[in-house]
Amino acid sequence: MDEDCVMNDPAVLDELRRQQAALANFGTFAFHEPELGKILTEAARVCAECLLIPFAKICRYRPVENDLLIVAGCGWHAGVIGNVISKADETSTQGRAFVTGKPVILEDVAKNGSLTLPAFYAEHGIVSTADVLIKGKAGPWGVLEVDSGGHREFTEHDIVFLTGFANVVAEAVATSERTAAMQNAIESMRHLIVEKDQLLTERAGRERKVHELQSELIHVSRLNAMGHMTAAIAHELNQPLAAIANYVGAAKHSLDAGVVDPAAVLRLKGLIDKVQNQTLRAGSIIKNLKDVVEKRESNRFETKLEDVVRDSLAMVMYDATDSKVSAQLNFDPTVPRVLVDKVQIQQILINLIRNSLEAMHDSEERILTLTTAPGEPGFVNVLVRDSGAGLPQDILQRLFQPFNTTKKSGMGLGLMVCQTLAEANGGRIWRIKDEAKGTCFCLSLPLVTVAA
Numbered sequence: 478m479d480e481d482c483v484m485n486d487p488a489v490l491d492e493l494r495r496q497q498a499a500l501a502n503f504g505t506f507a508f509h510e511p512e513l514g515k516i517l518t519e520a521a522r523v524c525a526e527c528l529l530i531p532f533a534k535i536c537r538y539r540p541v542e543n544d545l546l547i548v549a550g551c552g553w554h555a556g557v558i559g560n561v562i563s564k565a566d567e568t569s570t571q572g573r574a575f576v577t578g579k580p581v582i583l584e585d586v587a588k589n590g591s592l593t594l595p596a597f598y599a600e601h602g603i604v605s606t607a608d609v610l611i612k613g614k615a616g617p618w619g620v621l622e623v624d625s626g627g628h629r630e631f632t633e634h635d636i637v638f639l640t641g642f643a644n645v646v647a648e649a650v651a652t653s654e655r656t657a658a659m660q661n662a663i664e665s666m667r668h669l670i671v672e673k674d675q676l677l678t679e680r681a682g683r684e685r686k687v688h689e690l691q692s693e694l695i696h697v698s699r700l701n702a703m704g705h706m707t708a709a710i711a712h713e714l715n716q717p718l719a720a721i722a723n724y725v726g727a728a729k730h731s732l733d734a735g736v737v738d739p740a741a742v743l744r745l746k747g748l749i750d751k752v753q754n755q756t757l758r759a760g761s762i763i764k765n766l767k768d769v770v771e772k773r774e775s776n777r778f779e780t781k782l783e784d785v786v787r788d789s790l791a792m793v794m795y796d797a798t799d800s801k802v803s804a805q806l807n808f809d810p811t812v813p814r815v816l817v818d819k820v821q822i823q824q825i826l827i828n829l830i831r832n833s834l835e836a837m838h839d840s841e842e843r844i845l846t847l848t849t850a851p852g853e854p855g856f857v858n859v860l861v862r863d864s865g866a867g868l869p870q871d872i873l874q875r876l877f878q879p880f881n882t883t884k885k886s887g888m889g890l891g892l893m894v895c896q897t898l899a900e901a902n903g904g905r906i907w908r909i910k911d912e913a914k915g916t917c918f919c920l921s922l923p924l925v926t927v928a929a
Contacts, residue, residue: 489634496638497749499527500645501725507649511656516649517549524623524642525551528635532601532624535646536563536571538617545571545620552624557597568593571620574608578617580636581608585628598624605629609636611643614651621646777902779814779925780822782857786847789826793834802834807848812857815922821898822922825906828891829861829918836865836916852921856904862917868908876908895920 503523507516517535525533534550534557544562547553563569567576570592574581583589583606586598598606605625611618621643790804830845837843844864852858868876876892892906899906904922 493634496527496634498725499523500638500641503642504645507645508652511653513650513653514549516653517646518551520621520642520646520649521549522551524621524639527638528623530623530625530629532603532626534558534622534624535611535619536575536622537619538565538575545569545575548619553601554597561595561597563595564593570594570606570608571622574610574620574622575617578610578612580610580640582606582631582636584630602626605631607631607636607639609639609643611647611650613647618647618650776818777816778819780817780819782812782815782849782859782922783808785817785819785822786826786849786859789823790830790847792823793827793830802837802843802845805844805846807846807850809848809850812849812851814925815857816925817902817904817922818898821902822920825895825898825920826859826861828895829920832891833861833863833865833916836863836867838865840865852919855924855926856921857924859920859922860909860917861920863915865915867914867916873908 503520506519510516510519521533521535525531532550532552534547534553536545537548538545542562543565545565547558547561550558563571565572565575567573570581570583573592583592586594586603586606594603601624603624604627606622608620608622611621621639623639786806786808790806794802794804830847833845837845842864846860846862848858848860848862850858850860895906899920899922902922904920906918906920909917909919
C-alpha cells in the first residue's frame with residue numbers, strides 16, 4: 478500500500494494519531510517522573526497497549542556481565558522481570574538488535590532457526606516478536622521488545638513508533654542519570670556544609686582542616702552548576718513543547734471533525750511535519766545548551782539574518798494570534814550575512830519577543846518593532862523594541878543574573894541564557910537605556926567577513 482493510500486485510510490490515520498498521542502503523553506510523563514523504574518515500566522505498558530498486544534519488556538545492557546537483563550515489562554509471569562537474561566550477541570533477538578542497532582522482527586518464532594529463544598517464550602505462548610535498540614548518549618543502553626501470543630505482522634509504522642519510544646526512553650535514562658549525579662553532588666555539598674559549620678566552632682588548631690573542606694566546597698559548587706543547566710533546559714524546552722502541544726491539538730481537532738478529504742489529509746501531514754520540526758528543535762536546544770555549558774564550539778554557518786528574525790517572529794506569533802500586537806519589521810537591505818548558530822540565535826530572539834509580548838499585555842498600544850542595522854565595525858545589530866511599561870529599577874540592576882524575573886511563574890533564566898548564547902556566537906546583548914517608552918534590547922552579531 479503506497480503512502481497516499483495509507484494516509485487516506487481512516488483506520489490507519491486513527492492508529493497513527495493514537496500512537497503519536499501516546500508518545501507525546503509518555504514524553505510528558507517521563508519528563509516529570511523522577512524514578513527511572515516507573516518510567517521504564519510505563520514505557521513497556523504503553524507500547525503494548527498501543528500495539529494491541531499483551532507483552533512488552535525492556536532489557537538493560539550490563540557491561541561487566543556482557544548480557545541483557547529484563548528490568549521492566551508488562552504481561553509476564555512473576556520471576557521474569559529482574560531475573561531473566563540473554564546474551565548480548567547475535568544468538569538472541571534482543572542481542573541481535575543490540576549488536577547491530579537494527580530492528581529485529583520475527584513474525585513466527587517457530588520458524589526461526591538461527592536465534593536462541595528463552596524458555597519463557599514457550600511458557601507464555603509467544604508467536605511474534607519485535608526488538609529495537611535503545612541508544613544512549615554513550616552508546617547502546619538496551620533493547621525495547623514487544624511480543625504477541627498470536628501471529629502479528631509488524632508494519633513500518635509500528636517499527637517507527639517503537640523506535641520513537643526507544644528514543645524517548647533513552648533521553649529519560651540520560652536525564653535520570655544526570656539528575657542522580659546532581660542529587661548526589663547536592664547531598665555531598667550538604668554534608669560538607671554541616672562539617673564546615675562544626676569545624677568553625679572548634680579551636681584554632683582545626684583551621685587547617687577547615688581550609689581543606691572549603692576547597693572541597695568550591696569543587697562541589699561547580700557541580701551544582703549542573704542544576705542551573707537543567708533549569709535552563711526546562712525553560713528553553715517550554716517553547717517547542719508548547720508549539721508541539723498546539724500542533725497536536727489542532728490535528729486532534731481536525732480528526733474529531735470527522736472530515737477525511739485530500740485537503741484535510743494535507744493539513745494533518747503539515748501539522749505532523751511541524752510537530753517533527755519542533756521535536757528536532759527541542760533536541761537541538763538541549764544539545765546547544767549542553768555544548769555552551771561545556772564550552773564547546775557552536776555550529777556556526779553563514780546565515781541571512783533577516784530570515785532568522787522572520788522565522789523567530791513567526792514561531793512566537795503562531796501561539797499569540799489573539800495578542801493584538803502590531804509587528805513592524807525594519808530590515809536594512811545592505812546588511813551582509815552573519816556567521817552564527819541559527820538555532821541558538823532563534824532561541825535568543827524568541828525569548829526577547831516573548832518577553833516583549835508579555836510586557837505589552839496590559840498596554841493599550843501594543844507595537845513590536847524588529848530592526849536590523851549596522852553596528853560596530855564588523856558587526857550587525859538586531860533591535861527588539863516594545864511599547865510596554867518598561868522594566869522596574871530593581872530588575873534592571875540584576876538584568877542578566879539568574880532567577881531575576883517579573884513573572885509570577887517565570888524562572889528568571891531567559892536573559893541569562895540569551896547572554897550565554899550571544900557570547901557563544903561571538904556577539905553580545907544589552908538593554909538600550911533612556912528609551913522614551915517600553916524596553917529595547919540590542920543583539921550584536923559578527924559578520925561573515927570578520928569571522929573568516
